[in-house]
Amino acid sequence: MLSNWVEARNTAQTTVVSLTIGLAALAGLALWTSLGMQRAATHLHELNEMSDHWGLVVQNVDVADHALTDYVRSGTPVMRQPVANAAGDAEESLRWLRANGGPADVRAATIVGDLYGDYTTLLRETVAAGDRGDVTGASQKADQAELTLVSLRKQLSTVVQLKRLETTGYLRAAETQNGRLRLAAVIAFVVDLGLVALCGVVLLGHRRKILRQAARSEHEAMHDALTGLANRSLLVLRAQQAIERSGRTGEPLGLLLIDLNRFKPINDTLGHAFGDRLLQHVAHRLTGAVRDPGTVARLGGDEFAVLVPSAQDAPAVAGRVHRALEEPVDLDGLSVDVGCSIGVAMYPADSADVHELLRHADIAMYAAKRARLGTSVYEPGLDEHSAAQLTVISDLRRAIDHGELVLHYQPKADARTGAVCGAEVLCRWQHPRLGLLGPDRFIPAAEETGLIEPLTRYVLDHALAQCSTWHAGGWDVPVSVNVGAQCLHDTTFPDQVADVLERHGRPPGVLTLEITESAIIADPHRASAVLTRLRELGVRLSIDDFGTGYSSIAYLRTMPVHEMKIDRSFTTNMRTDPSSGAITRSLLGLAHNLELEVVAEGVEDEETWRVLAALGCDIVQGYGLSRPLPADAFAEWLRDRALTELAAPTS
Numbered sequence: 001m002l003s004n005w006v007e008a009r010n011t012a013q014t015t016v017v018s019l020t021i022g023l024a025a026l027a028g029l030a031l032w033t034s035l036g037m038q039r040a041a042t043h044l045h046e047l048n049e050m051s052d053h054w055g056l057v058v059q060n061v062d063v064a065d066h067a068l069t070d071y072v073r074s075g076t077p078v079m080r081q082p083v084a085n086a087a088g089d090a091e092e093s094l095r096w097l098r099a100n101g102g103p104a105d106v107r108a109a110t111i112v113g114d115l116y117g118d119y120t121t122l123l124r125e126t127v128a129a130g131d132r133g134d135v136t137g138a139s140q141k142a143d144q145a146e147l148t149l150v151s152l153r154k155q156l157s158t159v160v161q162l163k164r165l166e167t168t169g170y171l172r173a174a175e176t177q178n179g180r181l182r183l184a185a186v187i188a189f190v191v192d193l194g195l196v197a198l199c200g201v202v203l204l205g206h207r208r209k210i211l212r213q214a215a216r217s218e219h220e221a222m223h224d225a226l227t228g229l230a231n232r233s234l235l236v237l238r239a240q241q242a243i244e245r246s247g248r249t250g251e252p253l254g255l256l257l258i259d260l261n262r263f264k265p266i267n268d269t270l271g272h273a274f275g276d277r278l279l280q281h282v283a284h285r286l287t288g289a290v291r292d293p294g295t296v297a298r299l300g301g302d303e304f305a306v307l308v309p310s311a312q313d314a315p316a317v318a319g320r321v322h323r324a325l326e327e328p329v330d331l332d333g334l335s336v337d338v339g340c341s342i343g344v345a346m347y348p349a350d351s352a353d354v355h356e357l358l359r360h361a362d363i364a365m366y367a368a369k370r371a372r373l374g375t376s377v378y379e380p381g382l383d384e385h386s387a388a389q390l391t392v393i394s395d396l397r398r399a400i401d402h403g404e405l406v407l408h409y410q411p412k413a414d415a416r417t418g419a420v421c422g423a424e425v426l427c428r429w430q431h432p433r434l435g436l437l438g439p440d441r442f443i444p445a446a447e448e449t450g451l452i453e454p455l456t457r458y459v460l461d462h463a464l465a466q467c468s469t470w471h472a473g474g475w476d477v478p479v480s481v482n483v484g485a486q487c488l489h490d491t492t493f494p495d496q497v498a499d500v501l502e503r504h505g506r507p508p509g510v511l512t513l514e515i516t517e518s519a520i521i522a523d524p525h526r527a528s529a530v531l532t533r534l535r536e537l538g539v540r541l542s543i544d545d546f547g548t549g550y551s552s553i554a555y556l557r558t559m560p561v562h563e564m565k566i567d568r569s570f571t572t573n574m575r576t577d578p579s580s581g582a583i584t585r586s587l588l589g590l591a592h593n594l595e596l597e598v599v600a601e602g603v604e605d606e607e608t609w610r611v612l613a614a615l616g617c618d619i620v621q622g623y624g625l626s627r628p629l630p631a632d633a634f635a636e637w638l639r640d641r642a643l644t645e646l647a648a649p650t651s
Helices: 002-007 009-074 077-086 091-100 103-132 135-222 232-249 263-270 272-290 311-326 354-371 387-401 443-449 452-472 493-504 517-522 524-537 553-558 578-593 606-614 631-647
Strands: 253-260 295-300 303-308 329-331 334-336 340-347 375-377 405-414 420-431 435-437 479-482 511-516 540-546 563-566 597-600
Touching (some): 009 091, 009 135, 103 135, 232 253, 232 354, 253 311, 263 272, 263 334, 272 303, 272 311, 311 340, 387 443, 420 452, 452 511, 452 631
Parallel strands (some): 340 375, 511 540
Antiparallel strands (some): 253 340, 329 334
């Protein structure tokens, strides 16, 4: 409790402010004391100067008295001059006192001056009588002067005594005030000393707090916040240290890269909070399965890694990890199966450094995931991607952000009239080094790396922007956009579609979203909910490549779709392959019974077109109509086709 108080920010602020005030008060006391002493010295100097002038007055009076006494006693003219000289000597001091003294001094100087004036007059009259030879007159004047002197001396004695009392009282008062100031200075010093000590304690407390925060920050920088496991930075650091030890000891080491198999659908279905708790349980199981001295790390998402100091232990650790993650996890009354795919890479057999070790373990993990092997050990032959393909995958995000993807448009036409009724949007990648890449070079990578959703948003945005441009030019061409399974499992996808339609000012009916039956089968309930919201929005829905993957007729009956697309593998060979023709006719009948429009892909020639039209196919698409074209070329193609239709004779 005390340490918390010491380390509190308010405590530090209060202590610093109090210390500042205390030091300012101590400095103020010192300045006040200095000024007080200066004032006291000045006043004492003034009092001393007054006393000195009163002393001169007393001294002059005494000198005159002694001179008069000597003159009277001797009766000789020789003693006359001292009396004449002493008469009036104190008048200068009395004038100074009246001019510079305080009120009391002025009053006293006035009274004493009057007596002293009488006394001086009598002295001079005594000398004058003596000069005339009037001994009796001189004696009488001398007696009168003595009587006046008594009064003068009493007055001077009173004044001198008062001046002494004033000086003594002032000194006593100054000493009292100085004593109080000294006491206040001592108290301020003691308080400041206490505040300095408290400030030191607070600073030490904050130093400890900063050290703890630094340690916590260092731990957070090296550990995953959700699971408490090591993160990628700490894994790389420990792997580098292990490689250095391996270089000294010759002991090889292993790295396991672990990816959970069914985490994404669980996370999407039950929510991120459930997914986070599941990851914490997985981390706990991994830690128990690996044991020391291995390092367990979470690299991000549902991807974990295990650094095994001995390569010989790597297969055993992989087996324990599989067994630990094969057991269902019970959370909130739900039992979920996770499972994992593990890739194993060795140092120095497979890799020269830590980054290559991680990359090779990642390649092995994806090989295990694709082949459903559970665990796969890296071999050079496992990497089925060329270096160029790996570059393509790593550049895909940048391509989306920098607008390197371009759209081509393949027209669709009414099978009976030949009128253009829309266009399918096909994505191409204008790679800065590899040139124009077809969708087979990057779409699978986008689906595998989770970039299919931003890629789909990109295609939707640019396709509807082009649709709006065509509309402004007088061409109303609906567009069809392919949508991956991840979009159908995203409950926010209908809102995204609504936003892009509104942004480009196009009605929902101009957009057809083409989905594969495999996307529906993966999670039929969620896909059905998303498709229903899209249909309610007014967007048209089409099942693409129907009949090539799954037996999804039961789902087709309940899915809110508008059209079915027959795959080119059936239409292209329908005139030469009886089975393809039978399947095509069956699919046409099925679609019409379900009140769906039918689009036939792969229509390469007019004969196939006529056969499909005779069978009741609604829309055709293929090279027999046009190849996919860039936007400008597509607009030119539309103009040429319109001119051709206008020039054609009417029957």
